[in-house]
Amino acid sequence: MDRIVKSGGAGLIAVSYEARAMGVKRQMSANEARKACPELITVMVPTKNGKADLSLYKENGEKVVEILQEFAGIVEKRSVDEVALDVTDAAQKLLETTPKELVARQAVNVSHFADSEISLKASKISHEAARRGHEGQHEYTKNDDDEKNHLLKYSSFDYLLLAGAVVINNARKAVRERLGFSCSAGIAANKMIAKVGCGLHKPNQQTIVFPRSVAVLLKDLPLNRLPGLGGDLGNRISSQLNITTAGGLANISRSILLNAGFQDADNLLAAANGTLDEPVKNRANYKSFGSSKTFYKHPITNLTIADQWLSNFAQEIFDRIKNDRNQRNRAPTNVTISITTDKSHVTRTEKVHIGWSDSPQPIVRSAHRLLRRWAGTRTAHLDIVVLGLGVSNFIDLPANKASVMDLLTRNPLHQSKKPSSSAEIMQPSKKKRTIAELLYQQATTSTKKTTTVGKKDSSFFPSSNIDPEVFAQLPPEIKAELLDDRTRLLRQSAPSLGNSHLEQRQVKKKKENCDYYN
DSSP states (O other): OOOEEOSOOOBOSOOOHHHHTTTOOTTOBHHHHHHHOTTOOEEOOOEETTEEOOHHHHHHHHHHHHHHTTTOSEEEEEETTEEEEEOHHHHHHHHHHSOHHHHHHHHHHHOEETTSHHHHHHHTSOHHHHHHOOTTOSOOOOOHHHHGGGSSOOOHHHHHHHHHHHHHHHHHHHHHHHHOOOOOEEEOSSHHHHHHHHTTSOSSOEEEOOGGGHHHHHHTSBGGGSTTOSSHHHHHHHHHHTOOBHHHHHTSOHHHHHHTTOTTHHHHHHHHHTOOOOOOOOBOSOSEEEEEEEOSSSOBOSHHHHHHHHHHHHHHHHHHHHHHHHHHOEEEEEEEEEEEESSOEEEEEEEOOOTTOSSSHHHHHHHHHHHHHHHTTOOSOOOEEEEEEEEEEEEEOOSSOOOHHHHHHSOGGGGSOOOSSHHHHHSOOOSOOOHHHHHHHHHHHOOOOOOOOOHHHHTTOSSOSOOHHHHHTSOHHHHHHHHHHHHHHHHHHSOHHHHHHHHHHHHHHHHHHGGGGO
8 A cells, every 4th residue: 555645634743854854843734744845755654443553663663672682781672662771791891802992982983972062052952842853853974073072081981881882883783774774872871861862963873971961961951851751740840849951950959849749859859960870671572562542533432432442452452462472472461441531531450361362352351341340331422532452461471372271171180290109199299289270170070069150151061171160260351261262162173164154254243343444
């Protein structure tokens, strides 16, 4: 599909640095942007399931991380396009094998410095201008006059930062050569200051922030450009204490912050002084997957429409789970929905068993249950303006792809090591039994007494070893997976005509469910 839009189009959500230099900004209408830059090429974001599909960007973001892992000891993936790296080990090895004067020269040739005139000018730009894209953001050749003061003596730690800059430059070059993407970077003693430094010079540039440069860099830095203070917290500090810069916050006493209701005063002051030293976390993988959509023009009014959107979100998320699971052998265990109306914003979460499931239905069922927990007795007039679905709390999976049904119907005692003597057979085991073992024991030793179970549940076990009493007490998501497994087995064992009929029914049902989007 050709995604180039030559006329019309909605607002711009991302703008290249080349277009920014021509005055094009985010949130401009496409037509307005073309007036500012007649050569502008606008590209539509891919769509899937009735909404924007960002999987292309996320997949490429992961490819970038894979390359960066070759250069850094610890990699922390912070978002689709932001990564924190700890390159201490690589920098130290470089200094052990290369004369430090040569390392310094290499770093100076490819880096800006945070206390240079051009850097300090960039630091004073407002948060809003930096986000929209200001005209000063473009690739250019460094001004040697700005760097002349750095042809002086360096401390041992300065040399470590310079070596880190060489490592980072090599990493950025690798990303550019292999994937064609440019990266900007900041190199500093902690990741908060490195992030501030990274924002000074874009695109495809890097900035070193020496410890002696931190105070002058933060002095006039707009408060909302400090990481973590770009939203409500920064606005509260600014309005209540009449503070507009990081330097202003650094001059406020701890007691004033506490009296004003800012209980995290110590961390706020550490951030304002550039000493907030949070370690880079070893997290190269996403901690959660999510999907959402806004409905401000046409709010979701009833459960049927909300269910359909949640099902679409679940399919999108499950596609990511499958790819991630094949690469990393893990699966999420929490499902969360988020709902925003014109009056409130709420989230609801529950546990889910996905494991090696080949269907998004466990996520769909959880999402629908959570929706009804929020809606209560209402079925209409929901007025949802933002609806979202996410999964999180990933766990490692066993190497074998056994389903819950396999675990419950397989005798785990038969898989144990064969005892070496009769005494070993008679001696009770002190090892704690697994849930599968306990369920199997219940299933094989239960008496033939009458059990009350749902009609659908009781018909599920015409010939299995699973006790209906045991099944009735299982969590809903485990029951659902067992029923899914049963359906899959029946489909595999049924005659071909039956299989075709089942598939035709599913296709018809799917078509009916999608009528809303036609």
